[in-house]
Amino acid sequence: MTEVVISKYNENCEWIKKIKHKTIIYDKSEAPINGSIGRPNIGREAETLLYHIIENYDKLPEITIFLQGDPRSNPVKYTYEEVIEEINKDHEKKLKTILTWEGMVDIRNYWLKSCSILNDILFEPDSYMVTYSSGVQYVIPKDCIINRPVNLYKMLHAQVLKYQNQPLIADKKDLSEGIDAWTMELIWGNIFNVNKILKNNYGTFS
Numbered sequence: 001m002t003e004v005v006i007s008k009y010n011e012n013c014e015w016i017k018k019i020k021h022k023t024i025i026y027d028k029s030e031a032p033i034n035g036s037i038g039r040p041n042i043g044r045e046a047e048t049l050l051y052h053i054i055e056n057y058d059k060l061p062e063i064t065i066f067l068q069g070d071p072r073s074n075p076v077k078y079t080y081e082e083v084i085e086e087i088n089k090d091h092e093k094k095l096k097t098i099l100t101w102e103g104m105v106d107i108r109n110y111w112l113k114s115c116s117i118l119n120d121i122l123f124e125p126d127s128y129m130v131t132y133s134s135g136v137q138y139v140i141p142k143d144c145i146i147n148r149p150v151n152l153y154k155m156l157h158a159q160v161l162k163y164q165n166q167p168l169i170a171d172k173k174d175l176s177e178g179i180d181a182w183t184m185e186l187i188w189g190n191i192f193n194v195n196k197i198l199k200n201n202y203g204t205f206s
Contacts, residue, residue, distance in 0.1 A: 001061040004087060007048035008036065011069030015080040020088045021065070026052065043160040044181035045136050049188075050157035057150045060142045063091055067137050071099045074135055093141040095192050097133040104131045107186060113171050114183040121175070121204060122152075123190055124197040132189045144192040152191075155203055160184065175205040 002021045006013070009028045016023055026048045027036035039048060049066055065087060072078045078086075078099060086099055107116045107130045119130070156179065163178025175183075190196045 002063040002065060002091065003061045004065045004067060005049070005052050006067050006069060006071075007045040008033075008069035009041070013069060015083060018084045018088075022061075024052070042164050046179075046181035046184035047157065047160050049136065050153050050160060053145055053153045054150060054157060057146065057153070060145055062093060062142050064140045064142070064145070065091070065098060065138070066140060067099070068135055071135075071137055073100050091139045093143070094139070095141060095144045096139050098137050098139050100133050100135045100137045102131060103134055104129055105186070106130075110186065111170055112168075112182055112186075113173075114175060114180070115186045117172075117175055118179060118183055118187055119190065122187070122198060122202045124199055126197070130186055130189055132186045134185070136185055136188055138188070138192070140192055144194060147194045148191060148198060152198070152202070156184070159205060179205075 004019055004021050004023045006016065006023065006025045007028070008025055013025065013033065016025065025033065025036040026039045027033055028039050028041040028048070032038040039051065045066075045068060053060075067087075071083055072080065083099060106128050107119050108128050110116065115130075116128075119128075159175065159179040160181070161178070163180050166177060166180070168180060168182065
């Protein structure tokens with residue numbers, strides 16, 4: 001089974017009605033739409049994805065497609081018709097980006113230094129080249145999620161909530177004030193990479 005999980009704010013979501021898969025909408029706006037799950041407007045899509053994983057860790061479908069409220073890419077690249085066609089395909093059980101461009105960077109030299117800090121806290125050092133999805137839109141097999149303990153997601157969720165909506169500081173020296181969604185954007189690819197080795201003692205952010 002495939003589920004589509006959408007992180008929405010004020011986007012027009014009429015396009016969602018044409019998705020053939022089961023759809024779960026998390027709405028961070030002040031007036032959540034009918035049938036959605038309301039969430040506080042904190043942590044952007046990172047909070048949504050972490051919350052969904054924590055709440056459904058033991059009942060995840062074989063594939064989760066995670067999307068923004070407007071999934072047409074940034075800048076807009078697709079029509080809504082093309083979006084629907086892509087989502088409704090039968091997807092392989094393989095982690096891949098969807099409806100967005102995929103980037104690769106040396107995380108040590110990325111403009112947002114907190115990405116390298118978080119990566120070093122979580123993972124054993126090997127390659128520092130990180131593949132990521134701009135906009136955090138993925139097809140995610142269940143095995144790529146449960147490859148990590150639920151406590152990791154709970155810890156990251158607490159840190160994202162701690163950051164709330166503070167100003168972004170590109171050259172911050174630590175993560176004592178929490179983790180922003182832009183930092184998480186580059187780390188998701190490693191979190192869902194079953195070959196990336198998680199440190200046994202992860203979790204120190206001061």
